[in-house]
Amino acid sequence: MDGMFVYILFFLLFSLACAFLKKQNRKxxxxxxxxxxxxxxxxxxxxxxxxxxxxxxxFAAKQKRYGEIFKTNILGCPCVMLASPEAAHLVLVTQAHLFKPTYPKSKERLIGPSALFFHQGNYHMHLRKLVQNAVSLESLRNLVQDIEALALSAINSWRNGTVINTFNEMKRFSFEVGILTIFGHLDTHLREELKKNYWMVDRGYNSFPNSFPGSQYQKALMARKRLGKIVCEIICERKEKKLLEKDLLGCLLNRKDEKGGILTDDQIADNIIGVLFAAQDTTASVLTWVIKYLHDDPKLLEAVKTEQKGIHKTNDEGNLPLSWNQTRNMPITHKVVLESLRMASIISFSFREAVVDVEYKGYLIPKGWKAMPLFRNIHHNPEFFPEPQNFNPSRFEIAPKPNTFTPFGSGVHACPGNELAKLEILIMIHHLVTKFRWEVVGSQSGIQYGPFPVPLNGLPARFLGKSSS
Structure with missing residues (x-):
């Protein structure tokens, strides 16, 4: 409750600031x-x-009362909420040029103004292609064994039966995967420095954005400066040694635009930190939900175990590493991941801002207002997903209707790392179900938001090796 009070107080104050300074809440x-x-x-x-x-x-109460298009005011900003696949597709794809991405300046300062998801146009397009190249299927094929090693290192630290915060542990795992994808095999000292300062930025990311000495946000700003310096140090070393790596940093360093221009070190640092933020909490949230849903459905857990034990046996009872082809042939587990993405809807909506007055189905979305496609409403609409409150992976035996399942967004700003996220989830689940059994400790219901939805208290759980009694 104390955390919720802080969030509400922050958003109240932020709302007043938006209203008075930006004066967006006008007719x-x-x-x-x-x-x-x-x-x-x-x-x-x-x-x-x-x-x-x-x-x-x-959202459901609003949609039931007003329909699939309704207005509200959040954070001092007037918003038009869009709860239909067609409207979401319009904002994110067919008329995306009429709606720009919008983020609070406080968050932009912590990530860096040059990060690709703050931009539109040619700059965004070129940066997105570079990120996509770094996490393409061809690139991921070569990362399977390294990601597997990180998963094994993570779960081996839980063997003593100590109760862990599942969400926090999954954040650590996804962070290590992010470091691997961006930098490859990084020097231990640099990796630890990156980790230490990143967590300080992460803790301040959703705090009240004041610059008072000693405040969490101020500490995060200072850590962000140090983080930028560390990244620039890594960049200088790469340039001096003329290393031609195929990781994300290598792609960014080798980037040239149509005029032969290259990215500055600060631009590269902003985009690296942006990718770390984009990849971490969301993937960790989904992994935590997968573990929760499997725990709550013993029959489904047994089906996943059977599938994964078959792979485990093929690999000489785990003495051989997972292969890329094996990760692409886990149909039951893959459907569990998809249904977890639908049920949890980690990204409930996306913020866009109308750059001109836009009319849609007889309604006006005024210039300067936020247009917010509601992914959660669409994913929980019984018209597209019958009995949406039930966890049912078999629904994905048939492909969803177009534009009704968008857990990674859609259009030019869709998450370019979605295949990486699914790969690390599948690898982690393979080793959890073949090597461990687990029990949730304390309340097995409830959700907390910070800002992404996760099971209450991060899903405290005890993981025990198969040989443990």
Whole structure:
């Protein structure tokens, strides 16, 4: 409750700042029909309800009352919420040029203004291609054994039966995979320095954005400066040794635009830190939910175990490493991952801002207003996913209707690392079910948001080796 109070207080203050400084909560100059909905209290809008309720409840109640297009006010910003696949596709794909990505400046400062997901146009397109090349299927094929080694290192530290915070442990694992993908095999000292400063930035990322000495946000800003210096040190070493690596850093260093221009060290650092942030919490959240859903369904867990034990046996009872082809042939486990992505809907929505007045289905989305495709509503719509509240991986035996399943977003700003995320999840699950049994400790229900949804308290659990009694 204390954490929730801090979040609500932060968003209340931030709402007031947005309202007074940006003055976005004005009536649109063009007289046209706004969508139905409530704008809530003056300045504050519906921020308290939004951040204190289960998003399923908040969004579903709004959609039931107003339909698939409705307005609200969150963080002092007027918003049009879009709960249909067609509307989401319009904002993210067919008319994406009319809607720009938008993030709070406080978060942009911590990641870096040159990070690709703050941009549109040619710069964004070139950077996205570089990231895609670094996490292409061809590149991932060569990372399977290294990711497997990281998974084994992580789970071997849990063997003593100590209760762990599953989400936090999965964050550590996904961070190590991110470091591997970006830098390859990095010097231990540099990796530890990166890790230490990254966690300080991570802790301050969702804190109240003030610069008072000693505040969590101020500490995060200082750690971000150190993080940038460490990355620049790694860049200088690469340049001096003229190393031609195929990891993400290598792709960024070798990038030249149509005029022969190269990225500055600061631009490279911003994008590296941005990729670390984009890849970590989301993947860790999904992994935590997969473990929770398997724990809650013994029959499903047994089916996944049977599938993975077959692979384990083929690999000389685990004495041989997993192969790329094996990770591509885990149909039951893969459907469990897809259903976990749908059920949890880690990314509930995306923030976009209309750059001009846009009319859609007779409603106006005014320039400067936020347009928010609601992935969670679409994923939990019984029209597309019957009995959406039930965890049912078999629903993915048939491909979902177009634009109804977008766990990684859609269009030019869709997550370019989605295949990497699925690969590390599959590898981790393979070793968990073949080497461990686990039990959830304490409450087995409840969700917390910080900001991504995770099981209550990060899913405290005890992992025991198969030989343990």
């Amino acid at each position: 649109p100059e063009k007289s046209a029909k706004l969508p139905p909905g409530s704008m809530g209290w003056p300045y504050i809008g519906e921020t308290i309800q939004f951040y204190s309720q289960n998003p399923n409840v908040f």
